[in-house]
Amino acid sequence: MKKNEEMLEESVLTPEDTAPDVAVKKAKSTKNGKKKKSKKSKKKKKLFTGVFIVLLVCFVVVFGWIGYVSAYIYPMLFGSYGDEDKAPITEEQKAAFESGQIAVLMMGSDRRENWSTSRSDTLMVAFVDLDKNEVRLLSIPRDTYITIPTSGEKTKINAAYAYGGVDLTKQTLASNFGIDIDYYLDVDFQGFADVIDALGGITVNVPMDMHYSAEGIDLKAGVQKLDGNEALQFVRFRSDGQGDLGRIDRQQAFLVVLKEELFSAGTLLKIPDISSAVMSNMDTDFTGTQMLQILLDLKNGFDLETYQPEGPAEYKDGISYVFINDTGQKLIDALSSFGEIPSDIQATTDKLDLNAQGTSAAAENTTEGE
Numbered sequence: 001m002k003k004n005e006e007m008l009e010e011s012v013l014t015p016e017d018t019a020p021d022v023a024v025k026k027a028k029s030t031k032n033g034k035k036k037k038s039k040k041s042k043k044k045k046k047l048f049t050g051v052f053i054v055l056l057v058c059f060v061v062v063f064g065w066i067g068y069v070s071a072y073i074y075p076m077l078f079g080s081y082g083d084e085d086k087a088p089i090t091e092e093q094k095a096a097f098e099s100g101q102i103a104v105l106m107m108g109s110d111r112r113e114n115w116s117t118s119r120s121d122t123l124m125v126a127f128v129d130l131d132k133n134e135v136r137l138l139s140i141p142r143d144t145y146i147t148i149p150t151s152g153e154k155t156k157i158n159a160a161y162a163y164g165g166v167d168l169t170k171q172t173l174a175s176n177f178g179i180d181i182d183y184y185l186d187v188d189f190q191g192f193a194d195v196i197d198a199l200g201g202i203t204v205n206v207p208m209d210m211h212y213s214a215e216g217i218d219l220k221a222g223v224q225k226l227d228g229n230e231a232l233q234f235v236r237f238r239s240d241g242q243g244d245l246g247r248i249d250r251q252q253a254f255l256v257v258l259k260e261e262l263f264s265a266g267t268l269l270k271i272p273d274i275s276s277a278v279m280s281n282m283d284t285d286f287t288g289t290q291m292l293q294i295l296l297d298l299k300n301g302f303d304l305e306t307y308q309p310e311g312p313a314e315y316k317d318g319i320s321y322v323f324i325n326d327t328g329q330k331l332i333d334a335l336s337s338f339g340e341i342p343s344d345i346q347a348t349t350d351k352l353d354l355n356a357q358g359t360s361a362a363a364e365n366t367t368e369g370e
Helices: 002-011 015-078 091-099 158-177 189-198 228-236 243-262 265-281 288-297 326-336
Strands: 101-109 120-129 134-139 145-147 154-156 183-188 202-206 210-212 217-219 222-226 282-284 303-307 313-316 319-322
Touching: 091 101, 091 183, 101 158, 101 189, 120 158, 120 326, 134 243, 134 326, 145 158, 154 158, 158 183, 183 189, 183 265, 189 228, 189 265, 202 228, 202 243, 217 228, 222 228, 228 243, 243 265, 243 303, 265 282
Parallel strands: 101 183, 134 303
Antiparallel strands: 101 120, 120 134, 145 154, 183 282, 202 222, 210 217, 313 319
């Protein structure tokens, strides 16, 4: 009996006896609460860390890019293009630049190794109106008949560059056509190719098969992406039965496509490579600050019109020349004065469409004669 009573007492739980179990349950409940709170904290911490890393990467990329660009912009401002001891700017040049209307001689020079002289393979004058965001581009055929002012020799205009470089070319343009040049840009073949490569190539609609083995030109007709060397082949080809005049049409159309590519949003990150390509292969009397000012003024785009002076291609003493006629001179006068273009003169911009969506009539026959 006594043993049964003892067993009964042991089976009855007092509040004190249950306290440890309750504490254990509370501890478990508290522990589970901490786990839930800990998971939420970790999620917030991960989210904050992710956002921080993204911001940090953006910061590094943006400011790294700015630093990368500055590595090219700084020497352009304070290096060879900004050193007036090497390229003094005249009062006339300053006045022209401040007026917002400048005539820029643009040349593509055929400089090659082992050549004692070179000729201007491409000769253009850009009439830039910064206030109107307008560029009128005049292409002058390299076979244009002129008189060398220093000697009186009758010859082709590209000979002026071979005889006296940029200075004599400027004098020749002034004395023969009344074109007063304010600044110049002289880019060699390699510079042109390097710029196209820096852009990652350029897509154009090649209007015809182009082949001239002596210059390594071999392109097929159709829409395609050209690298620097191929683009150079394209703008140099003239074995289409039209000679230099046909080539000028293609060069001008190519520049329209190039202008659109250069001012596209995707080009922004390519500026350092483009700057390097230009600076390595260009000679100019612009200062770096002037070049940057032009880019800033035209950063939102500009109207580009291309022109070619009228005149027949004829033989004289067994040599083929282009003779600019009165209508051609009237165009030159209008461009030089930044005035209205005569209504009977049409821009050549729309003559040839090289855009990938464009359609251009291909020449059926090509002949060699580069």
